[in-house]
Amino acid sequence: MPMADYPEIMDELIAGLKTLPGIGRRSAERLALAMLKWPSDKLAHIGSLIQKLPESVTFCPVCGNLAAEGAICAVCADAGRRTSQICVVEDFSQIITIENSGSYRGLYHVLGGRLSPLENRSVADLTIEPLLRRLEAGAVKELILALSPDVEGRATAIYLAGLCEKLVEQITRPAQGLPAGADITYADSATISAALAGRVKL
Structure with a gap:
């Protein structure tokens, strides 16, 4: 009322x-x-x-980040980025959080969510195939799975690690600093920096 x-x-x-x-x-x-x-x-x-x-605002055809219409995003267009690293996130808003930390200079891939049977979100709903194609090109050496550390996020990370283990030299995840069950979108810059600096093998 x-x-x-x-x-x-x-x-x-x-x-x-x-x-x-x-x-x-x-x-x-x-x-x-x-x-x-x-x-x-x-x-x-x-x-x-x-x-x-x-x-006017669309999604980058390479990584899924926000981009101007008909263009790739600022990260993919930056020749100074480390092309040997791809950080996988669930949502484009998490790229902004990580970029604000100033601790990462690689590339990104927006997954579009995480596996969640309760929400009817399956493999077909995520951008897994485009990620595999990027890895198959051979330039990526490290895949960082920066997914939320809840049950669905961990399950998605384990699933991706199994798919990608033969396509990259190293698969890691952010470590210390991110509390269990927390959404990476709302972590502060210092926490993100600590988590990325202390990432561990998955």
């Missing part, structure tokens, strides 16, 4: 904002009320950016 009587369009905006991660009813209400005070050109600009988002 609404906390206040707003015009219908305000209620719809509040309901929409409430679907954003970490935004509850009260926060959504405050955001909507703040937007009412914005000048019309600012509202139009923000609206235009949101409308263009699906067309």
Whole structure:
């Protein structure tokens, strides 16, 4: 039930904002009320950016990271990256977390999730085949499986290690610093640095 009587369009905006991660009813209400005070050109600009988002931001055809439309991502385009390493993550948002740590200069591969029978997510739902093709090219020497250390993440890492063990010289995972069951997306830079520096063989 609404906390206040707003015009219908305000209620719809509040309901929409409430679907954003970490935004509850009260926060959504405050955001909507703040937007009412914005000048019309600012509202139009923000609206235009949101409308263009699906067309202007796509996924890198190489690794699955965020990229500008029709281009590879900044990481894959960087000639200074170590092409002998690929760090596998579940979601592109985790790349940002790792990059902010400043402790990794290799490449990435976005898996698109993890194996989870309870959520009906199987091998076919993940980008495993593209990963195997990248490894079969022979340039990658180390595969880092930076998956969440919960049951599904560990099961996915073990499955991938079995598939990839003959394609790379070394398969590792981040070690110390990441508590059991924690999501790597929310780890701080120091924790990520420690985990990557202390990675162990899988």
